[in-house]
Every structure is written in C-alpha cells, then in structure tokens.
Amino acid sequence: MGWFVAGLLLLGFSGVPGLFAARAGGGAEKLACLLVWAGAACGTLAVWEVLKHGVPLVLDLPWAIPGGALALRVDALAAVFLLPLFLVAASGALYGLAYWPQRAHPGNGRRLRLFFGLISAGVMLLLSAANSLLFLLAWEFMALSGFFLITTEEHQSEAREAGFIYLVATHTGTLALFALFALLEQAAGSLLFPGAGALTLKGAEAAAIFLLGLFGFGLKAGLVPLHIWLPGAHAAAPSHASALLSGVMIKTGIYGLTRLTSFFAEIPPWWGATLLALGILSGILGVALALAQHDLKRLLAYHSVENIGIIALSLGMALLGRSYGVEALVALGLAGALLHVVNHGLFKSLLFLSAGAVIHATGTRELDHYGGLLKSQPWTGALFLGGAVAISGLPPFNGFISEWLLYLGAFGAAQTEGPGPTAALLAAPALALIGGLALACFVKVFGVTFLGAPRSEAAHHAHEAPFLMRAPMIALLLACAWIGLLPQTLVPLLEQAVALWSAAPEASAGLSAPLAPLGWISALAWVLLLALALGVWWLRRRARGAARAETWGCGYALPSARMQYSASSFADFLVRLLRFGLWSERHGGAARGLFPEPGQFASHTPDLVLDRGLRPAFCGLAWLFRRLRALIQNGLSACYLLYVALTLIVLLLLGGFF
Amino acid sequence: MIAHLLLHLLVLLLFAPLLPGVIARTKARFAGRQGPPLLQPYYDLLRLWRKGFVLSRTTTWVFSAGPVVGLVVPLLAALLLPFGALSAPLSFEGDLILFVYLFALARFFTAAAALDTGSSFEGMGAAREVTFSCLAEPTLMFALLVLAKLSGGLSLQTLFGAHLPAAWGSGAGPALGLILVCLFVVLLVENSRIPFDDPNTHLELTMIHEVMVLDHSGPAFGMILYGAALKLMVLGSLLVRLALPWNSGFWLFDLLIYLGGLLLLAVLIGVVESVMARLRLVRVPQVLIGTSLVSVFALVLVLR
The missing domain is CATH 1.20.58 (Methane Monooxygenase Hydroxylase; Chain G, domain 1)
Structure with a gap:
C-alpha cells in the first residue's frame, strides 16, 4: 500500500x-x-x-x-x-x-x-x-x-x-x-462500502439507489x-x-x-434492460452526431459518447446475466465492458494526442482546412491511422477484442432456451450498426485530414510533431497493438475482476471457455499484420520508379484541392439518412439558372439535447421568471405591504389548522 | 492440417476468377451476344500482372495498402469458412465475428485508398461504399444470429454444419428461406452488383466500387480484381452452403456440389443483372433497411 x-x-x-x-x-x-x-x-x-x-x-x-x-x-x-x-x-x-x-x-x-x-x-x-x-x-x-x-x-x-x-x-x-x-x-448501516453481493435490498429503495446512481454516474460518463x-x-x-x-x-x-x-x-431484470437500451441509444446517437461534425476534437468527443454507450450496453448485458443467473453472459458482458474501458482509454487518448499534433501544426480544428498531412506528418498520420483502426473495432488492434467479447455474449444470449436474457441479443445488430458508422466516420476523418491534397495554406506548411510528442503516442499505439495481438495476456486480470464483481470465485470459470479461442485470434492477427506489411512492402518495391501523373479527373485539366470531397460532403449521405435524429441545419448550396453565380453552403449540426432541448427550455424558464419578478417586485411599497399582510393571513390560517 | 489449409486456399485461388467470367457470359447470352471467353478474367489478371504502374502525384503508401488488404482479407477469411461440406481449416468459437470484421477492415482501407487520390469522384465512391455497407451490416448480424440459434454453436463450421438439411425440414425452414434472400442481397451489395452498383458503367458519377479504384493500375489493379473475385466466392459460399446443404460423405462429391452451386450462383447473379436496372442511389438505403426488417422477422420466427 x-x-x-x-x-x-x-x-x-x-x-x-x-x-x-x-x-x-x-x-x-x-x-x-x-x-x-x-x-x-x-x-x-x-x-x-x-x-x-x-x-x-x-x-x-x-x-x-x-x-x-x-x-x-x-x-x-x-x-x-x-x-x-x-x-x-x-x-x-x-x-x-x-x-x-x-x-x-x-x-x-x-x-x-x-x-x-x-x-x-x-x-x-x-x-x-x-x-x-x-x-x-x-x-x-x-x-x-x-x-x-x-x-x-x-x-x-x-x-x-x-x-x-x-x-x-x-x-x-x-x-x-x-x-x-x-x-x-x-441500507448498509455504515458509510463503508458493502462487500460484493452483501446488500440484500429490494423494491423501491433499491430502485431509487439504482436510478440515482444511473443519473449521477451517467452524467459523468x-x-x-x-x-x-x-x-x-x-x-x-x-x-x-x-x-x-x-x-x-x-x-x-x-x-x-x-x-x-x-x-x-x-438485481431486477429491468436494471440491465435499462442500461442496455441507454447504451444502444448512446452508441448510435453518439456516432451519428460524430459523423455530422467537422470540428476534429468535437468529433472525437462524440465518439466518447459512442464508446461509453458500448460499455454501458455490455454492462447491461452483465446485469441481465446476473438477474437470470446466466454465468457466461455475466462473465462476457463484464469482461467486455472492462476491456473496452481499458481499450477506449488507450485509443481515445492516442487519437486526442495525434489530433493535438495536427492542431499544433496547422492551428485549426476545422477538418475541412486539412488535407494531405500524411506527407508532412508521416508519424502522426500513421499513429492516427492505428488509433482509427482500433476505435472502429477492427482487427488486429484492441478494439476488436472487446467487441468480440460482447458479440459472444450477445450470441450466447440468443442461444439460451426459455425466458431469459433474450433482450441482450439486440446488442449484436446494434454493435454492428455502431461499428459500421464508426468506420465511416473514421475513414472520413483520416481521409480528409491526412490524405489527398492540402486544402489550406496552413495545411501546406504543416510540420511533423517533435519527438517528445511522438513518443507518448507511439507508447499508446504499442499498448493498443499489444492488447490486439496478445489478448491472452489480459485474461487473468479480467478473470479476477469478474470474480470480484459477481462475488463468486467460480464466476470466472464462465470466462475461461469462451476466452480459449483468443490464442487463435492472436495468431490470425499476427498473420494478418505480417501479410499486410509484406504485401505493402512488395507493392511499393514493385512500383518504385513508376510514372507519376495527375489524379484522373474525368478529363478535367485544371483540378484544384478545393474540388476534393470534404468532411461534410463525405458524411452527407449518412447524415441525410439519419436526419430524423440529427436535425442538421443546412444553408444555401442551391445552384440557380444555367450559369449560376458563385454560391455558399454551410451545414451545422447542433447537439440534440443541449442546443435543441435544454438551452431553449432554460431560456424560456429564465424569460418566465424575469417576467414574474418584474410583476412581483414592481417597486410599489403598497404592493409589498400587501404581500406582508397576505403572508400573515396565510400563516395565521395555517396556525389555525394545525 | 497444413495440407488441408493449402488445398483450401488452392481451390479458392484457382476457382474464384471463373465466377466473374460466368457472370459476364450469362449477361452476354441474355443480350444476344457471344461474350468474352469464360477464362477472360484469368487472362486479364495475367496481363495486369505484367504491366507497369502509373501513380497519382497526391498518393502515399495508404494508396498501395488498399489493394493489399483487399487481397489478403478474403484469403484469411476463407480459412474460417467451410467450402460446402468440406470443413474449414481453422475453426474456433466466435470466428464468425472475425469473419465479418475482416471484411470491414478491407472496406476501411479500400475507402482510405480512394480518398488518398484527392479526387472528388473517388471520394463519392468511398462515401457511398461505407454508407451502404454500414446499412448491410445489421442484416448480416441478424442472419448470423438466426444461424447461430439453429446450430447452437458460434463458429462458421458449426453454423453451416450437417444440421442444415434437418433444419430446412423443421419449423425453421421459412426462417432459413428469408435468411437466404437477405444474404443474397448482402452479397449483391458487398460485391457491388446490380441493382446496387453497376460494374460495367462508364459514368464516374454513378459508380460506387469502380470509381474507388479508378487510379489503380498494373499489378495493384490486378490485386483489386483478384480480391473482388475472391470476395465474391467467399461470400457466395455462405449462400451455396445454405441452399445446397447436403453432405455426401465423399469429399469429391462434396467439392463438386459446392463448385456447381457456385457456378449456379454466378448464373443467377448474371440473370439478375440482365433483367434488372440499377436502383436510384436514394432507393438503395430503403432496400437495405427493408432487408434488415426481413431478417428481423426471420429471427422472430426462430426465437418464438
């Protein structure tokens, strides 16, 4: 200690x-x-x-x-x-x-x-x-x-x-x-935390504790x-x-x-179901809002919402498993949640640090001002790519391992007979949709930032991050790769945590059978990585001294960097599909006549809850209370005397009753 | 085990380019033309292999990663997949997730390679590709859930195991039928076939997959074509096994059933391509969401 x-x-x-x-x-x-x-x-x-x-x-x-x-x-x-x-x-x-x-x-x-x-x-x-x-x-x-x-x-x-x-x-x-x-x-009789499974509370009190926790902790998460x-x-x-x-x-x-x-x-079943539903909602809405952003750091922040959603849905699966006594689901759900906590900590910090390196070099957070940075920032670009592959849940990095655990849990839930945690199977298609959208989003971010031609003067003059900034990013990427390539090494940690949480030493046994194939996954991840490295090396060698030309532009002779697909245009199709949940604002962009004048287009996606809900609501409340105050505190002494008299009468009446 | 693995890959590598040839021949026959020889894709690959490169000035190493991933991923994924009644060389619980995510990795790098050229057309193609695929993903998951529920296992080997003929006969038959339709749609989307994408179009504005690989040339383009053929065969294997689930017990018959099924599938794709026009782009998501709902019904049928 x-x-x-x-x-x-x-x-x-x-x-x-x-x-x-x-x-x-x-x-x-x-x-x-x-x-x-x-x-x-x-x-x-x-x-x-x-x-x-x-x-x-x-x-x-x-x-x-x-x-x-x-x-x-x-x-x-x-x-x-x-x-x-x-x-x-x-x-x-x-x-x-x-x-x-x-x-x-x-x-x-x-x-x-x-x-x-x-x-x-x-x-x-x-x-x-x-x-x-x-x-x-x-x-x-x-x-x-x-x-x-x-x-x-x-x-x-x-x-x-x-x-x-x-x-x-x-x-x-x-x-x-x-x-x-x-x-x-x-309930527990002391301020000390009770041990795992020591609280035999039921009914309304337990529900109140859970809901308060969901609100307080959910707000932080x-x-x-x-x-x-x-x-x-x-x-x-x-x-x-x-x-x-x-x-x-x-x-x-x-x-x-x-x-x-x-x-x-x-644990009543509705706890797990609530958490599962909230997790799915956060996952889908988080990634959808991320897709619609064109500020690099805001976009990454919305991905945190998405990943918290994934963690919450796996925790919900574990709770459902506890309610119905399905040990495999408890073990897989909790192990997936905890591993995703670690994974998200690693790849999200990697992404934020490399985003910082980009902002440091260009001085802007606007995605549409970047472009072609992989040439001036080869290290940062490659590190960001690693983080992007990891956060999209793709092999051979760590994001895949935690999502794999979740899928196993969801498929297992589908296979249990009789009434049980069937709701948990919804996690599988939801995760697939979230994964697909996250992939789209990170192709967009990586492509628009690091690939193509520079879209602004600042991107032209970008410089590589100094070694002191690169070293921590390399360490984080290595940690991501370690979990992706050698996931077996984390099994003891997860087993201990699962046994602790479910207050049963034998609960971790539910984990050892499903985790056995991790050796295969590790081997295939190595093969994949080596084959890709070898293939790219070979192709690059073969293409050495190849003729260089302009990108094919359908015969158009004067292509410019501004004609590239931008972050907004890349995401436009999906954002329009998801408009029922995003409510993006679009201004301009229509061309009129045979020879249209130069036009303008702007799109903006405010936050659904804060900007569309809370802000107008609180502004309305503030307006209401201002009006009320002006009405009540009107500066006339006669009115104030009336208030005093009214209060006295009310108090007297109350005194008479009680 | 090593011999098994090599044979498995050999069947895949040798047979896959035949499928695009069969599709092209079917389409030609429907149009009343002679059509290219069945082996034309092999000649194309050979010719591209010998050619040189022309690279765009804007591109980086990511551009060459696209074709490589596109070729390696179907090969790795095929190791997890039984070819008809012939068992998969590698099989473990949960390999179906790896199978799905490997193809997602290929999509990531194909789209990134397209964006690397800085062309607006290729950006368009990449955006469409990731959009349609993420809508097709839930369908695939629902289909796999149905199959997992019926088989009781979590590896592709068990999912497409010997229980399938009995399952068709039991109450799960209708669900399997629905899943078959859904998987066919997913196959058409993932391999960029009509009605979702036209591989023969010559207008960049309307392309999806073709436009993403516009700037590739020589052996890199050959790798892309080969990768696409392998992907068609690997994803097609799922359908073939589901539709022709018999185990004869003798490996040669099994292999013949499987390869014959693949050829039938190629003819079917050719027929679909001949009798249908491609959908308007805005209609594609509606079709895909519709298929997701169909697969949900299939799941409900199995779970009830």
Whole structure:
C-alpha cells in the first residue's frame, strides 16, 4: 500500500513546485513531468502487486471526520481502471512538455500542470476509496480539477461556456450522488462500502439507489441524454487534458455504476434492460452526431459518447446475466465492458494526442482546412491511422477484442432456451450498426485530414510533431497493438475482476471457455499484420520508379484541392439518412439558372439535447421568471405591504389548522 | 492440417476468377451476344500482372495498402469458412465475428485508398461504399444470429454444419428461406452488383466500387480484381452452403456440389443483372433497411 500512497501523493503534488517557480522560464515543467512519471510508476507497482497476489491492498486509518475510517482498498476491479490512468497521465505529461511549453504559455502553463496532477490523483483516490465520504471527496476533487482543465484558455468565450456547462452538469450529478450515498448508508448501516453481493435490498429503495446512481454516474460518463457537457468540454481543453478527461475521467462514471451494482445480491431484470437500451441509444446517437461534425476534437468527443454507450450496453448485458443467473453472459458482458474501458482509454487518448499534433501544426480544428498531412506528418498520420483502426473495432488492434467479447455474449444470449436474457441479443445488430458508422466516420476523418491534397495554406506548411510528442503516442499505439495481438495476456486480470464483481470465485470459470479461442485470434492477427506489411512492402518495391501523373479527373485539366470531397460532403449521405435524429441545419448550396453565380453552403449540426432541448427550455424558464419578478417586485411599497399582510393571513390560517 | 489449409486456399485461388467470367457470359447470352471467353478474367489478371504502374502525384503508401488488404482479407477469411461440406481449416468459437470484421477492415482501407487520390469522384465512391455497407451490416448480424440459434454453436463450421438439411425440414425452414434472400442481397451489395452498383458503367458519377479504384493500375489493379473475385466466392459460399446443404460423405462429391452451386450462383447473379436496372442511389438505403426488417422477422420466427 505504501507504493500506492506514494504514487497518489507524487501525482497530486506534481504541479505544486511549479507554483513557486518563476512565471517566465521553465516553470518547473520538467520536474512536474518527472513527478507524474514517478507517481505513475509507483502506482503501477502497487497495482502489479494486487494482480500478482490476487489480494486487494487495504489501508484503514482513523479519521477525525465522523462516519468511519479513512479506508482505501485497491482490488482487481479498480486495477482495470487504474492501469490506463497511469499510462495516459504519464504520456500526457510528457506530451505536454512539447505541446504546452511554459515559454509559449506563461499565463496558464503552471495552472494546467497543477490541475493535471490533481485530477490524476483525484481519480486515483476515487478508484481506491472504500468509504462513501472519501469517494465523494475524491469525486469533487476530480470534478473541480476537470473544470480548471477545461477552462485553461479562459480568455476564449468557448472555453468559459464549456466550463460552466460542465460545472452545472457535474454538480447536478454530485447532488444525485449525495442522495445515493445517504440511502446506501441507511441500507448498509455504515458509510463503508458493502462487500460484493452483501446488500440484500429490494423494491423501491433499491430502485431509487439504482436510478440515482444511473443519473449521477451517467452524467459523468456521458450517457445520452446526459452527455450535454461532454462535446464542448473535450473540444475546449488542451489536447493532452482532453485525452485524460475522455480516456480516464469519464470512466469514473462507469466505475461508479460497476461498483454500485456489485453491492447488490439480487438485481431486477429491468436494471440491465435499462442500461442496455441507454447504451444502444448512446452508441448510435453518439456516432451519428460524430459523423455530422467537422470540428476534429468535437468529433472525437462524440465518439466518447459512442464508446461509453458500448460499455454501458455490455454492462447491461452483465446485469441481465446476473438477474437470470446466466454465468457466461455475466462473465462476457463484464469482461467486455472492462476491456473496452481499458481499450477506449488507450485509443481515445492516442487519437486526442495525434489530433493535438495536427492542431499544433496547422492551428485549426476545422477538418475541412486539412488535407494531405500524411506527407508532412508521416508519424502522426500513421499513429492516427492505428488509433482509427482500433476505435472502429477492427482487427488486429484492441478494439476488436472487446467487441468480440460482447458479440459472444450477445450470441450466447440468443442461444439460451426459455425466458431469459433474450433482450441482450439486440446488442449484436446494434454493435454492428455502431461499428459500421464508426468506420465511416473514421475513414472520413483520416481521409480528409491526412490524405489527398492540402486544402489550406496552413495545411501546406504543416510540420511533423517533435519527438517528445511522438513518443507518448507511439507508447499508446504499442499498448493498443499489444492488447490486439496478445489478448491472452489480459485474461487473468479480467478473470479476477469478474470474480470480484459477481462475488463468486467460480464466476470466472464462465470466462475461461469462451476466452480459449483468443490464442487463435492472436495468431490470425499476427498473420494478418505480417501479410499486410509484406504485401505493402512488395507493392511499393514493385512500383518504385513508376510514372507519376495527375489524379484522373474525368478529363478535367485544371483540378484544384478545393474540388476534393470534404468532411461534410463525405458524411452527407449518412447524415441525410439519419436526419430524423440529427436535425442538421443546412444553408444555401442551391445552384440557380444555367450559369449560376458563385454560391455558399454551410451545414451545422447542433447537439440534440443541449442546443435543441435544454438551452431553449432554460431560456424560456429564465424569460418566465424575469417576467414574474418584474410583476412581483414592481417597486410599489403598497404592493409589498400587501404581500406582508397576505403572508400573515396565510400563516395565521395555517396556525389555525394545525 | 497444413495440407488441408493449402488445398483450401488452392481451390479458392484457382476457382474464384471463373465466377466473374460466368457472370459476364450469362449477361452476354441474355443480350444476344457471344461474350468474352469464360477464362477472360484469368487472362486479364495475367496481363495486369505484367504491366507497369502509373501513380497519382497526391498518393502515399495508404494508396498501395488498399489493394493489399483487399487481397489478403478474403484469403484469411476463407480459412474460417467451410467450402460446402468440406470443413474449414481453422475453426474456433466466435470466428464468425472475425469473419465479418475482416471484411470491414478491407472496406476501411479500400475507402482510405480512394480518398488518398484527392479526387472528388473517388471520394463519392468511398462515401457511398461505407454508407451502404454500414446499412448491410445489421442484416448480416441478424442472419448470423438466426444461424447461430439453429446450430447452437458460434463458429462458421458449426453454423453451416450437417444440421442444415434437418433444419430446412423443421419449423425453421421459412426462417432459413428469408435468411437466404437477405444474404443474397448482402452479397449483391458487398460485391457491388446490380441493382446496387453497376460494374460495367462508364459514368464516374454513378459508380460506387469502380470509381474507388479508378487510379489503380498494373499489378495493384490486378490485386483489386483478384480480391473482388475472391470476395465474391467467399461470400457466395455462405449462400451455396445454405441452399445446397447436403453432405455426401465423399469429399469429391462434396467439392463438386459446392463448385456447381457456385457456378449456379454466378448464373443467377448474371440473370439478375440482365433483367434488372440499377436502383436510384436514394432507393438503395430503403432496400437495405427493408432487408434488415426481413431478417428481423426471420429471427422472430426462430426465437418464438
């Protein structure tokens, strides 16, 4: 446990020396990076110890605050969430040295590093807390540091707005969590977390706890329709902070849901069904909204919504399995969810970091201003391609492995006889649709950004990212490839976590049979990778010295880069098909007459919930209350006297009744 | 095992280019023409193999990755698939998912290679290809769910195993019939045949798959044509096994049934291409969503 606490403190205080360093100059940025690395290394050591011995690390210290001890507990379930945290935090810190150097950002560099360390420590504390109060404390630590990360560039109104929406959203969620933990304390009799399966609560109370958890944790995770804060926040934060927010922080919502559901001995079927339905909704709507975006980071943020949807639907499958006592479904659903948590942490941070490298080189987030960057940024382009293949769930990378587990669960659910978790089979076609749309979206992003010809002056003069930015991305891609090519190595971790969650050591047995073919998948992935590498090498060699010509343009002699398919035109067909759920706005674009004048076209897809629902609703409410206030607080003393008199009468009447 | 694997691949590699030849001959006969020789695709491949390259100036290594993935993926996927009653060289629980996702990988790189040229026509083709495929994907999953439910296994070997003749005779017959229709539609979409795409069109604006490979030349183009033929045979094998599910017990008869079935399928595709016009692009998604619904009915029939 010593290593764990040391890691916690090192991470938390990594930004503090910077506060005492001069504003001009280095700002102790290298020291901060070193501290984050040391902290991550200590934490990894502690997690390694947990996994090796299969025994949770426990720390119990007396605490002056009423309601129990300062209890920390690191078990296999927390380890699944901790490992990506350490990797992403360490890579982000190194990346930040080149991406957000103190010299270029004297105003906010030190603050960014302070909160980068604090949020990492906050997440670490949260994942290890075994006491409700401590959990809430860490939760708030994390939430507030997140706010300061999002508003790093507070001079921009976009960042301020995103920050405030985030603050409102996260505190609404915290409110639900207060209620949740109060109910939990009543049920369990203590503020300490109950053990797995120890809570024999049924009926309305259990339902209330679950729904509060779904709201509070779902808001943090970004489940549709609670994802309102997510796209803006991830777009506004600096790229390595977005990587941490999207890769790690939103997973704490998933962790909360997983931990919470593990307490219950009995789980009604509607819990799993609800989560499954919400997951499918988030997955499809998230990827559809992503397709319609042309801001690189907003697009990636919507993909986080999609992936959270996939995780939620697999968690829903696991819950359905618990309700009906189908062990294989529990094991596959939970293992798929946890593996996808790790995978999404890896490839999404990789994508955010490489998106940062592109933004760093071109100075814009607009997809339609990119083009042909693979020539000026060969490393970044190849790394982004790896991330894109991984997030589309394609072999030979890691996204495929977790989706494979989910499919096995869904197909298995279809094969069970009699009344049972049949609903879980819906996950298979839903995943197929989500996967197809994600593929379309990432072909679009990769193609429009890195392939073709440059569409703007900035893209013409782009430069490759420095080594300090490339190294963390390479590490993340290697981690993605490792899980994709050697998935067997993760089986013990998943087995431990599944056994812990379902409170039955034999539950992991449901996992060993379905996971046996992972060796085959690994072998085929290697063959695929080698065959492709060999084929491309051979074809390139054969084509050496080939004649070079212009791209075929149907005989048109003066092609220009502006004639290429843009991000909007690529997605247009699908966006029109999905218009019932997207409500995109389109302006102009019609050509009139035989010799049309130069025209304009613009398309824009606002967020369905925030921009179409909540914003108008709250604006309406604000207008209503302004009117009411003007009516009531009208400045006439006679009216005020009337209010006093009326209140007195009402109080007297009430006093008479009771 | 190694011999089995090599034989499996040999059948695929040698037989696949015949199918486009049969389709072309059928179409020619319908139009009252003589048509090219049946072996024309082989000659084409040989000729392309010997040719040189012309590359667009905008392209990068991604452009050459497209043809390579398009060729490697059907070969790998075929290893998981039984050819008629002949068993698959590799088989494990859950290989059907890998089968589906391998083709998705091929789609990713074909579309990326198309965008690499920077041509608006190829962008158009890539956009259409990914759009139609993601609509066809749920149909394929529903079909596989039905087959998995009937067989009780999760590998292609069990899904297309010896239980199929009995399943046709049992109450699941109608569901299998519906699935057969759905898979045929998926086959036509995935292999860019009429009514979804016309492989013989000469207008770039209306093409889907052809326009994506406009800029490829020489051996790279040969790899694409070969890959397309392999894909047709691999996806066609699913249909053939479903429609002709008999096991004779002797490998030669099994092989003949299988190859004969493939030839019949090629003739059928040729007939469809001759008697139908291609659909308007906006109609294609409607057809695909319709097929998804049909496959849902099939699933309901099996689950009830």
